[in-house]
Amino acid sequence: xxxxxxxxxxxxxxxxxxxxxxxxxxxxxxxxxxxxxxxxxxxxxxxxxxxxxxxxxxxxxxxxxxxxxxxxxxxxxxxxxxxxxxxxxxxxxxxxxxxxxxxxxxxxxxxxxxxxxxxxxxxxxxxxxxxxxxxxxxxxxxxxxxxxxxxxxxxxxxxxxxxxxxxxxxxxxxxxxxxxxxxxxxxxxxxxxxxxxxxxxxxxxxxxxxxxxxxxxxxxxxxxxxxxxxxxxxxxxxxxxxxxxxxxxxxxxxxxxxxx
Amino acid sequence: xxxxxxxxxxxxxxxxxxxxxxxxxxxxxxxxxxxxxxxxxxxxxxxxxxxxxxxxxxxxxxxxxxxxxxxxxxxxxxxxxxxxxxxxxxxxxxxxxxxxxxxxxxxxxxxxxxxxxxxxxxxxxxxxxxxxxxxxxxxxxxxxxxxxxxxxxxxxxxxxxxxxxxxxxxxxxxxxxxxxxxxxxxxxxxxxxxxxxxxxxxxxxxxxxxxxxxxxxxxxxxxxxxxxxxxxxxxxxxxxxxxxxxxxxxxxxxxxxxxxxxxxxxxxxxxxxxxxxxxxxxxxxxxxxxxxxxxxxxxxxxxxxxxxxxxxxxxxxxxxxxxxxxxxxxxxxxxxxxxxxxxxxxxxxxxxxxxxxxxxxxxxxxxxxxxxxxxxxxx
Numbered sequence: 001x002x003x004x005x006x007x008x009x010x011x012x013x014x015x016x017x018x019x020x021x022x023x024x025x026x027x028x029x030x031x032x033x034x035x036x037x038x039x040x041x042x043x044x045x046x047x048x049x050x051x052x053x054x055x056x057x058x059x060x061x062x063x064x065x066x067x068x069x070x071x072x073x074x075x076x077x078x079x080x081x082x083x084x085x086x087x088x089x090x091x092x093x094x095x096x097x098x099x100x101x102x103x104x105x106x107x108x109x110x111x112x113x114x115x116x117x118x119x120x121x122x123x124x125x126x127x128x129x130x131x132x133x134x135x136x137x138x139x140x141x142x143x144x145x146x147x148x149x150x151x152x153x154x155x156x157x158x159x160x161x162x163x164x165x166x167x168x169x170x171x172x173x174x175x176x177x178x179x180x181x182x183x184x185x186x187x188x189x190x191x192x193x194x195x196x197x198x199x200x201x202x203x204x205x206x207x208x209x210x211x212x213x214x215x216x217x218x219x220x221x222x223x224x225x226x227x228x229x230x231x232x233x234x235x236x237x238x239x240x241x242x243x244x245x246x247x248x249x250x251x252x253x254x255x256x257x258x259x260x
Numbered sequence: 261x262x263x264x265x266x267x268x269x270x271x272x273x274x275x276x277x278x279x280x281x282x283x284x285x286x287x288x289x290x291x292x293x294x295x296x297x298x299x300x301x302x303x304x305x306x307x308x309x310x311x312x313x314x315x316x317x318x319x320x321x322x323x324x325x326x327x328x329x330x331x332x333x334x335x336x337x338x339x340x341x342x343x344x345x346x347x348x349x350x351x352x353x354x355x356x357x358x359x360x361x362x363x364x365x366x367x368x369x370x371x372x373x374x375x376x377x378x379x380x381x382x383x384x385x386x387x388x389x390x391x392x393x394x395x396x397x398x399x400x401x402x403x404x405x406x407x408x409x410x411x412x413x414x415x416x417x418x419x420x421x422x423x424x425x426x427x428x429x430x431x432x433x434x435x436x437x438x439x440x441x442x443x444x445x446x447x448x449x450x451x452x453x454x455x456x457x458x459x460x461x462x463x464x465x466x467x468x469x470x471x472x473x474x475x476x477x478x479x480x481x482x483x484x485x486x487x488x489x490x491x492x493x494x495x496x497x498x499x500x501x502x503x504x505x506x507x508x509x510x511x512x513x514x515x516x517x518x519x520x521x522x523x524x525x526x527x528x529x530x531x532x533x534x535x536x537x538x539x540x541x542x543x544x545x546x547x548x549x550x551x552x553x554x555x556x557x558x559x560x561x562x563x564x565x566x567x568x569x570x571x572x573x574x575x576x577x578x579x580x581x582x583x584x585x586x587x588x589x590x591x592x593x594x595x596x597x598x599x600x601x602x603x604x605x606x607x608x609x610x611x612x613x614x615x616x617x618x619x620x621x622x623x624x625x626x627x628x629x630x631x632x633x634x635x636x637x638x639x
Contacts, residue, residue, distance in 0.1 A: 068267075068271070071267075071271060072271065072274075075271065075275070185275055185278055185279050185308050186271070186274075186275045186308075187275075187307075187308045187309040187322075188272065188275065188308060188309035188310060188313050188322040188328070188332070189309045189317070189321075189322035189323065189324075190309070191268060191271045191272050191275055192268060192272075192322055192324050192328070194268075194271070195266075195267060195271070196323075
């Protein structure tokens with residue numbers, strides 16, 4: 001089984017601060033990590049590798065620094081890594097990103113494509129499903145559990161209030177949730193191999209076939225009009241009361257707001 | 261001259277930090293309190309390749325350099341000095357002498373399971389009457405056909421009782437003094453070899469420190485490391501390497517205590533201000549940090565020299581002397597800055613101060629390090 005895992009290097013948003021004046025992320029000094037949903041997708045692929053000797057390729061589009069995210073994936077156990085990087089890709093929205101990634105994937109063999117549900121820096125959840133559309137593949141999003149069933153997969157697709165169990169034939173694309181598993185650590189030998197023995201294939205625009213009108217900032221239909229910081233909430237009110245009284249106050253407040 | 265860590269070292273630190281945060285730190289207090297060996301952590305250390313970092317892949321190791329290994333001991337020790345010494349004693353004192361002085365057969369039979377973490381290792385030199393005076397060995401090994409018969413006892417042996425493989429020193433020819441000492445590999449289940457008293461210790465309480473007893477313990481002659489009479493030299497060279505490991509452990513303890521203290525002084529308020537606002541606090545922290553950084557340079561340099569096959573005994577001694585004394589000083593100051601809370605077991609600096617003390621004692625006391633350093637100056 002050949003698996004392609006799409007990952008994104010993102011700033012660790014648990015350590016990100018916002019510039020109060022501009023409302024933008026202060027990225028300097030913030031460590032970069034593999035997007036958590038993607039990491040679980042990678043873990044799912046590596047578990048398939050442990051089980052049935054699947055071959056796992058990680059793919060990312062990003063600046064040259066995204067090398068570190070790919071090395072980390074190799075150190076966890078991925079077999080191959082491809083970095084799609086070119087100035088022409090800069091400024092891509094989800095449409096341009098998915099067009100570019102799909103073009104790269106078309107050059108590869110695969111039975112399963114895994115993408116994380118959404119990236120913690122953009123939160124769109126669009127790139128995975130769009131890749132599936134470009135490649136005319138069946139897709140199952142929000143996957144929290146995966147089992148093999150012959151040449152098909154049985155997937156648990158999770159909603160806020162329930163789940164679907166879906167049987168889907170490969171090739172297909174799935175998007176995975178962070179809650180799916182606890183990703184393994186890199187191993188010491190894995191890290192050393194990732195830097196000494198394995199290589200990251202670097203692909204640029206000339207290595208893929210893609211409509212140039214769908215690339216980068218100019219090929220991105222999404223325009224960010226304004227970004228802003230949500231205003232701080234007012235300080236709450238403190239009541240020093242016993243639990244019975246507290247319950248009454250809460251219920252009254254909820255009624256007041258027509259919540260119950 | 262270049263002080264930058266390689267990218268692979270930076271990535272290893274990321275791995276070591278994640279692992280330590282999730283798999284080591286949560287248990288540090290409990291294994292100290294209950295004096296329990298961290299068996300579950302050991303299983304995970306094995307799974308992620310921590311037990312043979314500096315040994316070649318063909319012997320089951322990760323194929324890393326000495327610095328890769330030292331960074332692991334340092335990082336683990338930031339949260340738990342016990343875990344640090346389990347890895348250090350196993351790697352530096354048991355795996356390393358077999359790797360550096362053992363035969364190919366010994367490497368395949370013993371180093372492979374050690375480096376892959378299948379088996380745990382220990383090293384036994386110290387005896388009741390042979391501490392710093394290591395030459396006063398009383399344990400004897402008598403050649404008997406294809407075997408050696410070992411009689412005697414060892415004390416204060418790290419990982420004892422848990423380890424599967426022991427590198428031990430014994431006299432094969434008393435008339436030769438230190439040149440009559442030989443090194444052997446003894447498997448834990450060898451008849452005549454038993455574990456004696458387990459020590460109750462001030463610090464590194466999760467580690468197992470016991471007496472070893474040999475009563476007509478018969479081992480095959482193939483388990484002699486190197487040649488007869490080379491044991492003392494093997495032991496001293498092994499300890500030269502081991503000192504870098506203990507120096508890294510001390511460095512980790514000091515860094516861990518400083519990290520805890522920095523967090524504490526930002527939170528704790530007295531006289532209406534966080535402690536971090538007071539110049540005394542700031543000056544203490546500055547001194548702690550500077551000494552830790554100086555220790556780090558010594559430790560990494562010693563690792564670099566060993567890795568480069570350059571003489572390193574002197575630098576290893578300086579690294580161990582300075583890092584262990586820094587660990588003691590920094591943890592003591594950390595407790596002081598925590599005030600009354602620092603003296604309680606509610607905060608980890610109390611444990612760290614107890615753990616730091618042993619780094620000035622084992623694998624050569626501070627005084628032994630000074631003897632080594634002075635001898636190099638005056639030769």
